[in-house]
Amino acid sequence: xxxxxxxxxxxxxxxxxxxxxxxxxxxxxxxxxxxxxxxxxxxxxxxxxxxxxxxxxxxxxxxxxxxxxxxxxxxxxxxxxxxxxxxxxxxxxxxxxxxxxxxxxxxxxxxxxxxxxxxxxxxxxxxxxxxxxxxxxxxxxxxxxxxxxxxxxxxxxxxxxxxxxxxxxxxxxxxxxxxxxxxxxxxxxxx
Amino acid sequence: xxxxxxxxxxxxxxxxxxxxxxxxxxxxxxxxxxxxxxxxxxxxxxxxxxxxxxxxxxxxxxxxxxxxxxxxxxxxxxxxxxxxxxxxxxxxxxxxxxxxxxxxxxxxxxxxxxxxxxxxxxxxxxxxxxxxxxxxxxxxxxxxxxxxxxxxxxxxxxxxxxxxxxxxxxxxxxxxxxxxxxxxxxxxxxxxxxxxxxxxxxxxxxxxxxxxxxxxxxxxxxxxxxxxxxxxxxxxxxxxxxxxxxxxxxxxxxxxxxxxxxxxxxxxxxxxxxxxxxxxxxxxxxx
Numbered sequence: 001x002x003x004x005x006x007x008x009x010x011x012x013x014x015x016x017x018x019x020x021x022x023x024x025x026x027x028x029x030x031x032x033x034x035x036x037x038x039x040x041x042x043x044x045x046x047x048x049x050x051x052x053x054x055x056x057x058x059x060x061x062x063x064x065x066x067x068x069x070x071x072x073x074x075x076x077x078x079x080x081x082x083x084x085x086x087x088x089x090x091x092x093x094x095x096x097x098x099x100x101x102x103x104x105x106x107x108x109x110x111x112x113x114x115x116x117x118x119x120x121x122x123x124x125x126x127x128x129x130x131x132x133x134x135x136x137x138x139x140x141x142x143x144x145x146x147x148x149x150x151x152x153x154x155x156x157x158x159x160x161x162x163x164x165x166x167x168x169x170x171x172x173x174x175x176x177x178x179x180x181x182x183x184x185x186x187x188x189x190x191x
Numbered sequence: 192x193x194x195x196x197x198x199x200x201x202x203x204x205x206x207x208x209x210x211x212x213x214x215x216x217x218x219x220x221x222x223x224x225x226x227x228x229x230x231x232x233x234x235x236x237x238x239x240x241x242x243x244x245x246x247x248x249x250x251x252x253x254x255x256x257x258x259x260x261x262x263x264x265x266x267x268x269x270x271x272x273x274x275x276x277x278x279x280x281x282x283x284x285x286x287x288x289x290x291x292x293x294x295x296x297x298x299x300x301x302x303x304x305x306x307x308x309x310x311x312x313x314x315x316x317x318x319x320x321x322x323x324x325x326x327x328x329x330x331x332x333x334x335x336x337x338x339x340x341x342x343x344x345x346x347x348x349x350x351x352x353x354x355x356x357x358x359x360x361x362x363x364x365x366x367x368x369x370x371x372x373x374x375x376x377x378x379x380x381x382x383x384x385x386x387x388x389x390x391x392x393x394x395x396x397x398x399x400x401x402x403x404x405x406x407x408x409x410x411x412x413x414x415x416x417x418x419x420x421x422x423x424x425x426x427x428x429x430x431x432x433x434x435x436x437x438x439x440x441x442x443x444x445x446x447x448x449x450x451x452x453x454x455x456x457x458x459x460x461x462x463x464x465x466x467x468x469x470x471x472x473x474x475x476x477x478x
Binding site for chain 2: 015016017019020021023024026027028030031032058059060061063064116117118119120122124141142143144145165166170183184185
């Protein structure tokens with residue numbers, strides 16, 4: 001078995017500090033839905049963005065089942081994940097984390113939403129986007145003082161997800177080195 | 192100076208990832224207690240092992256850390272945790288609430304209002320608000336799943352029947368965003384109003400009980416009460432004897448064996464800040 005040498009590059013240079021700095025940004029965007037921040041440190045192979053690769057390095061490890069959706073499920077990404085993370089790849093139904101474009105992740109109703117006594121046992125989706133801007137559907141709920149806006153790929157799926165609360169999946173949106181969060185607790189409304 | 196014998200912020204990376212995932216799920220489901228694989232820390236349970244692990248998972252080298260124990264920066268627990276992170280993470284420390292980016296606290300919320308960009312980490316002994324009413328974890332988990340909180344109201348009602356008022360004065364339960372009943376850790380109920388709509392991120396770590404829960408910023412946390420017995424905060428009916436503050440939470444200090452006593456702000460930074468501005472209480476000296 002051969003491993004493309006590219007797969008060996010693109011990880012954190014100083015993992016403890018870089019992962020701490022990236023996690024703080026991820027914590028901020030998850031705690032304040034709609035906020036867009038920048039993360040860096042990872043340079044994963046295409047088609048993964050810097051932000052998606054960094055989020056994977058920060059949050060996944062050999063104990064987390066990872067689903068690569070659509071174009072993300074290519075040899076270059078699989079090799080990179082195998083070397084830097086070691087997460088077992090899984091189907092969408094079993095995944096703790098999933099990464100891909102919104103279209104590739106469909107139908108999102110496949111993903112784990114947790115159980116009534118353990119709602120934390122749910123999937124986290126990392127959705128690759130072309131861009132992130134504070135324009136589009138309105139977001140309200142915990143973490144948001146009054147209301148904010150984010151260019152979500154759609155609203156229907158997130159309204160259904162919010163309807164399942166406290167069950168449901170949680171979402172991170174990534175574009176280049178930008179990242180935004182949408183936990184299951186957020187109410188979304190098309191405007 | 193960072194001790195090079197330790198990984199940044201003491202914990203190994205695998206452990207920090209596990210804690211970080213638990214924190215994110217706790218943020219996503221406000222008030223719900225996420226189980227996590229709490230590690231043994233170089234301090235005994237009950238000394239803030241849960242808070243220390245949450246702080247370790249959140250710290251970045253640029254942080255300015257404040258640690259308080261019952262509001263005080265200068266007590267054993269606060270001093271030793273502050274020095275622990277100075278040594279293992281090399282972070283700057285402060286006693287000034289407004290300058291801190293991460294504040295680890297035992298049983299108080301600072302008097303100075305928190306701001307966006309700050310993280311308040313609570314040390315939690317028993318995270319389960321229903322535990323003293325129902326000892327079985329399987330049952331309390333079911334009660335949370337079914338949103339079955341009648342037992343908690345019975346307990347508050349029995350307080351009223353026995354004492355004429357709700358006698359619970361600390362660890363006063365709150366309902367978070369209309370869903371989960373949460374124990375805010377043993378903060379005095381004086382601090383409960385500060386839980387709700389707070390611009391800072393509030394994280395709760397229980398080491399021995401292996402649970403993390405959270406309140407995202409601007410989250411509604413309503414103290415449980417009854418229409419005819421509304422929630423009321425309480426504090427000693429005095430002014431601070433050092434700084435004269437009328438609206439801060441007070442500690443009672445016995446000063447001799449002849450009944451002498453004084454009341455001082457439990458928040459040492461708040462009290463010192465007021466005295467520096469020239470406020471003087473009954474027993475204080477002008478600086």
